Structures are given as C-alpha cells and as structure tokens.
Amino acid sequence: MTREPKNGAHILLVDDEAALRASIAQLFDLAGFKVEEQAQGEAALGFVSFGFPGIVMTDIRMPGLDGISLMNRIHEIDHEIPVILITGHSDVQLAVRAMREGAYDFVEKPFGGAQLVEIASRALEHRRLVLENRVLRAAAGQADDLEQRLVGRSNVMIDLRRRIRTIGPTDANVLIVGETGSGKEVVARALHDLSARARKPFITIDCAALPETLIESELFGHEAGAFPGAMRARYGKFEHARGGTILLDDIGTMPIAMQGKLLGVLQERAITRLGSNEAVALDVRFMVTSRTPLEAEVAAGRFRDDLFYRLNAVGLTVPPLAARREDVALLFLRLLAEAATRHRTEPVKAPPHVIAAISARDWPGNVRELRNVADRFALGLGFGDLELGSVEGPRRLADQVAEFERRALESALRAHRGALRPVYEQLGLSRKTLYEKMQRYGLDKANFSGGDAK
Numbered sequence: 001m002t003r004e005p006k007n008g009a010h011i012l013l014v015d016d017e018a019a020l021r022a023s024i025a026q027l028f029d030l031a032g033f034k035v036e037e038q039a040q041g042e043a044a045l046g047f048v049s050f051g052f053p054g055i056v057m058t059d060i061r062m063p064g065l066d067g068i069s070l071m072n073r074i075h076e077i078d079h080e081i082p083v084i085l086i087t088g089h090s091d092v093q094l095a096v097r098a099m100r101e102g103a104y105d106f107v108e109k110p111f112g113g114a115q116l117v118e119i120a121s122r123a124l125e126h127r128r129l130v131l132e133n134r135v136l137r138a139a140a141g142q143a144d145d146l147e148q149r150l151v152g153r154s155n156v157m158i159d160l161r162r163r164i165r166t167i168g169p170t171d172a173n174v175l176i177v178g179e180t181g182s183g184k185e186v187v188a189r190a191l192h193d194l195s196a197r198a199r200k201p202f203i204t205i206d207c208a209a210l211p212e213t214l215i216e217s218e219l220f221g222h223e224a225g226a227f228p229g230a231m232r233a234r235y236g237k238f239e240h241a242r243g244g245t246i247l248l249d250d251i252g253t254m255p256i257a258m259q260g261k262l263l264g265v266l267q268e269r270a271i272t273r274l275g276s277n278e279a280v281a282l283d284v285r286f287m288v289t290s291r292t293p294l295e296a297e298v299a300a301g302r303f304r305d306d307l308f309y310r311l312n313a314v315g316l317t318v319p320p321l322a323a324r325r326e327d328v329a330l331l332f333l334r335l336l337a338e339a340a341t342r343h344r345t346e347p348v349k350a351p352p353h354v355i356a357a358i359s360a361r362d363w364p365g366n367v368r369e370l371r372n373v374a375d376r377f378a379l380g381l382g383f384g385d386l387e388l389g390s391v392e393g394p395r396r397l398a399d400q401v402a403e404f405e406r407r408a409l410e411s412a413l414r415a416h417r418g419a420l421r422p423v424y425e426q427l428g429l430s431r432k433t434l435y436e437k438m439q440r441y442g443l444d445k446a447n448f449s450g451g452d453a454k
Helices: 018-030 041-045 067-077 088-102 113-139 155-167 184-193 216-221 256-268 294-299 305-311 325-343 353-361 366-378 398-413 420-427 431-440
Strands: 010-014 034-038 054-057 083-087 105-108 175-179 202-206 245-251 270-272 279-281 285-292 313-320
Touching: 010 018, 010 041, 010 113, 010 155, 018 034, 041 054, 041 067, 054 067, 054 113, 067 083, 067 088, 067 431, 083 088, 083 113, 083 245, 105 113, 155 184, 155 313, 155 431, 184 245, 184 285, 184 325, 216 256, 216 270, 256 270, 256 305, 270 294, 294 305, 305 420, 325 353, 325 366, 353 366, 398 420, 398 431
Parallel strands: 010 034, 010 054, 054 083, 083 105, 175 285, 175 313, 202 245, 245 285
Antiparallel strands: 270 279
16 A cells, blocks of 8 residues: 655555554654555565665564565665664564664664654655765766765875776676775775676675685585585585675685686686586676785795786776875765764764874774774774874964963073073063063073073
8 A cells, every 4th residue: 555645755664464564654654754565575675776765664574585684685776775674572683683784773562653753764864865965976977976985086096986987887807906994895896886797696705714624615515415514505605696796805815726726717607516516607707805916926826827817807906095195084074974873973073183183194904994993983982092193182372372482482591591681672571571471481591501690
C-alpha cells in the first residue's frame, strides 16, 4: 500500500508481521511521510535504485531474505541509502555489529513512536543532503564522488583523480603503490565503483594476514576431504568475487610459491580447488597494493618478475601527506566532520592554531593517522601523546604587548650596557616607570654588562 506524501519524504518499510507493519506505517503517515510497505525483502529490492529518494526500515528477523542481508543487497545498489534495523532484545548484538557494517541505526522493540520518527527524520535529512550533493557535483561537471573520497586540491591529487576516472571503467589489472595509511584501498574501491563491475563483489585479501599453511585453501577453496579437517567443500575468496574485483593487499608479502599459482590464475582466468581436478572459470579484475615499489622486490629475488609484469598493466601511486601539505587542513576538517557523524556527537570546530599545527606536521601514518587524531579531537580527547608543536592557543593581546615590551627593555639595556639614564630617555619613560617595569619583568641591570646606574 502506497500512501500519498505530505512532504515528499519516502520510507520503504519492510516487515513480515502485518500488524506491526501497519502500525508503523500509520505512525509515519501521521508524521507526514510517504510510506511503501513490503512484507518480503526480495520484493522490497524492486523499489530500490541508485538515487532512491528515501530510506529503508526493515526488521532483522524475516523469512527468506533477512534484514541484514537486505541491507547488504541495498548497499550494493547504493551504499549511501540509510538502512534502519528493527530488532528484538535478543538481536541487539547482531544489530550493533550490523551498524559497524553500514547500518544507519537500529531500534529495539518495544519502541516509542517519537523515537522512531526522530530516527527516521534524521536519516531522511542525511539522505536528502547526499542526493543534493550529487546534483551539485553533477552540475559542476563531476560525474562521481571522487572529490569526497580522495580529498585534496594539490596537483598530485587532481592528477590521481583524473587517472582513476580514466582507468576505472576499463578491465585492466592495477598496481597501487603508496605508504601505509595513504589510502590505497580507497583508490581501489573507487576504481571498482567506476567500472562495469560496480554491483558485483569487491573482495579484499590481506596477503600479510593469511597463514602460509592455509593460504591456498583460503584463496582457491577446497573439496571435502582435501586435507585433514576439511569436512565439507568450501568456496575460496577468488570464487566469492566472481564477476567483481579482487584486491590483493600488500602483495609483496605473498610467499614465492603462491606467487606462481597466482600467475597461473591470471594467465588461465580459472582456478582449481584443492582436492579437485576440475577448473572453475574466474571472471574477476585484479588490483594489488604495495607499500614499496615492487621493482626492488623483483631485483632482490623476493617477487617474480613475470607476475610483476602481469599485475603492472597500469600503475598508480598514492601520494603521502608529506607530498601534499596543502591538502592536510582540508582533509582534517573533512575527517573531523565524518567523526562527529560517526560518533553522533556535536560537530567540533578546530581553531586556527590547531589547523596550523596539524598542517605543519609530517604525518608518517598518513590519512589513517590523521583520521585517528580527528576521532580523538571530535570526542573531546585532545591529541593524546601526539606532538603537534604549539597548540596551546593564541595568546591574548595583553600578553603579546607585554612580551614585546619586555624584549624592547632588554634590547635597550643591552645596547646601553645597563646604564639606565640613556634607556629611559631613549624609550621616553620616567626613571620611576623604568624601575617599575624592570621589576615587573625581573630585569636586573647587573646582567647587562654594568654601566651608569643613574
């Protein structure tokens, strides 16, 4: 049942309990929202598209497609659609975990009407701003949100975004090089989202975290009985990514033997599970990241040169913050706003002296380190043990005047070797005033090489 809008706000309500669904729909109707009711998650997906002008509210426990699976499917279509989960008391931990995975919020049964309307209103306002920003970017000739993901006005960032827009729509393998925390995975995700594979899986594999004894099973999967403990057949990460993109993070840490098997996958575009002789076709795009140029690893014999040339069809370098200092202030302000939204705190304004100190720092941990600082600042925790130079704030005008006066007295006393008469005559002071000021600033004529004390 579709209700006529009073203010254009749109809520897609999904719940298999007809009575609860009707009650919530009536509540929103009275609050002036347009409501689309659906009893099943699969059916609700037909109402969602990129640019859907509203939000989704869904029960977690439903037959068929449950609420969390529905949320994941919705975010494959448009990751900026707010999804609010309705949960029973026993599902609160599940809902909290879902929020870490992208849910906008959750409400626990039984809930008050005012609470539900307030959460929905906030989510709708968030969605309105997202869509409004998209329109503004489109009007400015920006067909994507790269400026939001990869913040910066420096030449190196402008060039990086230009190259991403060029490479993204292709199917070329990409090698992304950059320091720790510089945003290599953000670049990879942007490339994926600009490609024809955008609605297919994006699977990240941390090569450094894979146990060497299990790496082949994790990537290729296995059949039942392939090795002790393999009780049932299991897809590997490569198969999970079919049709999408695989990001091999920190590829330089992959064991040399596994590099040969990866080369075979790239050449044949097929995999064979452990314990099987049947090849499985693999339609994926590969991207890899490295903290250091792989040429050095090849020269040292730690990385196969044939695999390097196969992966390095296109290379991208993500600049460290030290190479784009002019972007640091803008990036910090963006991260500060994101932190306030994420932690649901009031936005915090960073005073100019803090911005200046942050801009002057090297940030060896790059964007990741800067984000951690923004989080702490947004939560009112200061900067912890981080050294940011002088961040105690601008001094009062009276303090600055006093400092200038003290230095002027010191300079005059030094010039006249502690003789007071030429000092008070030069500065236009009375003898009494000079004495008072010297006492205030702790100045002793004996410390200025002696002379006439008159």
